[in-house]
Amino acid sequence: MSEPASTSTALAHAAPDSFILTAGTVVTMDAQLPRASAVAVAAGKIVAVGTLAECLEVVPGAPVIDSGAPVLMPGFIDPHSHPFLSGLATQLPALSIAPWKAPTWSEVLSIFSQAMAEHDADVPLLFNGFDALLHGRPAPTATDLDDIFGDRVAVVVDNSGHACSFTSALIRSRGWDATPPADPVGGSFARDADGALTGISFEIPANTAVLGPVMQQLGGSPLGSAAEYYALMARAGITSTSDMTFSTDLAPAYEALAAMPSSPLRVSLWEVSTATDPGAAATFDAGEERLVKQGVKLWTDGSPWIGNIATSFPYLASDATRRAGLDPATAGGPSAMNYSRAQVDATLDACAPLGWQMSFHANGDLAIDFALDAYERALAQHGLLGTDHRWRIEHAGAGRRDQFERAARLGVHVSLAPFQYYYWGDLLDGQMFAPEQGARWQAFADAVEAGVVVSLHNDGSVSPPSPILNVQTAVTRRTSSGRIHAPKQAISVDAALRAHTIDAARALHREHLVGSISVGKLADFVELGADPYEVPPRYLDERVKVLGTWVGGARVDLPEFLAAAHASDPAPHAHHSVRGLTGHGC
Ligand SMILES: [Zn+2]
Structure with a gap:
């Protein structure tokens, strides 16, 4: 040779x-x-x-x-994200107050003050990333925000994407002081005893009503914001992801992003079940390898951090829950379910015969039972038991061993959320919930040992894209403070890496295309600065640096991609104004 x-x-x-x-x-x-x-x-x-x-x-x-590069691996896969909406949520003109940017409420207040000083009084202010538990105070009401913002229209989106707080000026600007809006299906507004809005909305349909006009007025460049989020994901080594809140109004933006030079992501799309026709077919000019509609998404319960997950066990009365305004008398429990079984069954009966891969957000144990019950009935009804349907459960915060075993029996895949444990783990164990449930939150080992196909994700703007930190968390059970809860729930480096590569590809039904470096697959790679199998697990995030990514045999050039995205923004603002910046709520 x-x-x-x-x-x-x-x-x-x-x-x-x-x-x-x-x-x-x-x-x-x-x-x-x-x-x-x-x-x-x-x-x-x-x-x-x-x-x-x-x-x-x-x-x-x-x-x-x-x-x-010292190491070449298959490009990482984040199988549950919201790249377009996360761009709107975290990039300008939205201002981030997320706990990893502003860890304390006083730092959040500084960001509020700076924003008021820098923007004309008639410009609405939009912030994303409030977290009652980590910021240590209840979700602000209109009265709270009025004390800060006076007569300005301002919206503060919860970091979970499941809630928004807004000022009285916003309520007045919509005429909602005279005529409060009805609660939409799958969403609600907080109200006083007289039915007047108190300035907090819950879940996508209600959050959208709050945010839509604000986004429209702010304008900005949705495509540019989304491109910045694509770049953020690429810098974390990700080459394939999903949008779990797709609706057809986002299609032009996704097409435009896919067509740009050096576009760094392949995106699989799950349409929200609340869309006009969630089961409608969709094809994309970018081609299936870049952009494909894969399924339909539904969220059975809400977020652990705002208290609307469906659990069989109570939230605790503790310093943390008191500060966050989480009342054990009302938080959690069966009433936190977003849909009735009849509504969910109808969605499944409409979508299952069309071949869509269903995906249910479910965090509390009751929500997981609810999702599995609904899945089992629909799978049997439509002759799908024993087939390769790969219907999914997302997050599964409180998931138990027996639930994972049942998922495995049904052929249901589970996508876990290490960031829930990393950022909130110290609070989950003994502050939010009894250690019996809280310590074992994100039970990685139970899921893997149950034989279910496990993937890991960052859930769009809910946490910074970080596959390597997710692997570190699943392997070490170390939280951001370094504490360890339920160490038996740790999994091997190999299992955790599979959950961001080949098993994540299975979650997307894409393992014939991506997820491993194998003959016949797409040439999508991540270059790493160190070997994740050799680095002591607790130092993975610190030492295994992403040096670059390749997509389809070309090394991704992010400056080229971002320049193209910012140079042209063909997506009219109307494309996103009706959806608003909901984070995602999933
Ligand atoms: Zn989500």
Whole structure:
């Protein structure tokens, strides 16, 4: 074999049609060949994996590109996100007050003051990321916000996406002081004894009514905001993701983002069940490898952090819940369910015969039972038991071993949320819930040992995209403070990495395309600065740095992508104004 000439990484973006990519080691996530040193790529797909010599046999004479990276892995997959709405939520003109940016309420107040000083009084102010537990105070009412914002229209979106707080000026601007709006299906407004709004809305339909006109007035560049969020995900090593709150009004934006040079993400779309026709077929100019409608999404309960998850066990009366305004008398419990069984059954009966992959948000144990009961009936009714349907449960905060075993029996996949444990774990164990339930929140080991297909996710703007931190959390059970709760719920590095690669691909029904470095799959890679199997697990996030990503055999050039996104914003604002910045509520 003659020694091929190496080209520099700088040339990689303009990679030829066929080439061989090398790295210190290639971690394939393919059990047939876990390690390699080279990958041959042709027309955007992987055509050989192995040694350089083995790759040269398949593509003789192909140029060899040394990635320069210590490790090459399949691009990470975040199988539950909301990239477009997360762009609106976290990027300008929205202002972030998320706990990882503003950890205390006094820091939030500083951001409020600065925003008031910097914007004309007639410009609405929009903030995202309030968290009652971590900010240590109840969700602000209109009265609370009026004390801060006076006569200004201002909205504060809960970090969970499940609630919004707003000022009296907003209530007046809609005429809601004279005529309070009715509660929409699947959503509600907080009211006083006379039925007047007190300035808090819950769940997407109500949040949308609050936010729609605000977003419309703010204008901004929704495509640019979404592109910034794409870039954030790419910098975390992600090459495939989903939108669990898709509706057809977002299609033009997704098409535009997919068509941009160096677009860094493939997106699988789940349409919200509250859409006009959630079961409608959808095709995209970008092609199925880039953009595909995969299923229909429904949220059975809400967020643990605002107290509207359906649990069989109570919230505790503690300093943390008192400060957050979570009343054990009303928080949690069976009434936190967003839908009746009849409503859910109707959605499943409409969507199951069309072949959609159903996905139910469910955090509390009662919500998980509810979702599994509904799934089991519909799967039996429509002849889907024993088939490869892969209906999903999302988050499963309080999920128990027996529930995961039942999910496995039904062929239901579970996508877990390590960030719930990482950021809130110290509060969950003994402050929010009794240790019996709280310590084992996000029971990674129970899920994996039950034999269910487990994936991990960041849930859009609910937590910063961070597959490596998710892996670290699932493997160590260390929270952000370094404490460990229910250490038996830790899983292996391999299981956690699978949950962000090959098993996450299964959750998207895309393992024939992505999730491992295997012949025939798309050439989507992440370059890492260290080997995640070699680094002590507690240092994974600190030491395993993402150096870059590849999508379809081209190294992603984020400056090129972002420049294109900001240069043109063909999506009229009406596209998102009706949806509003709901975070997602899922
Ligand atoms: Zn979500």
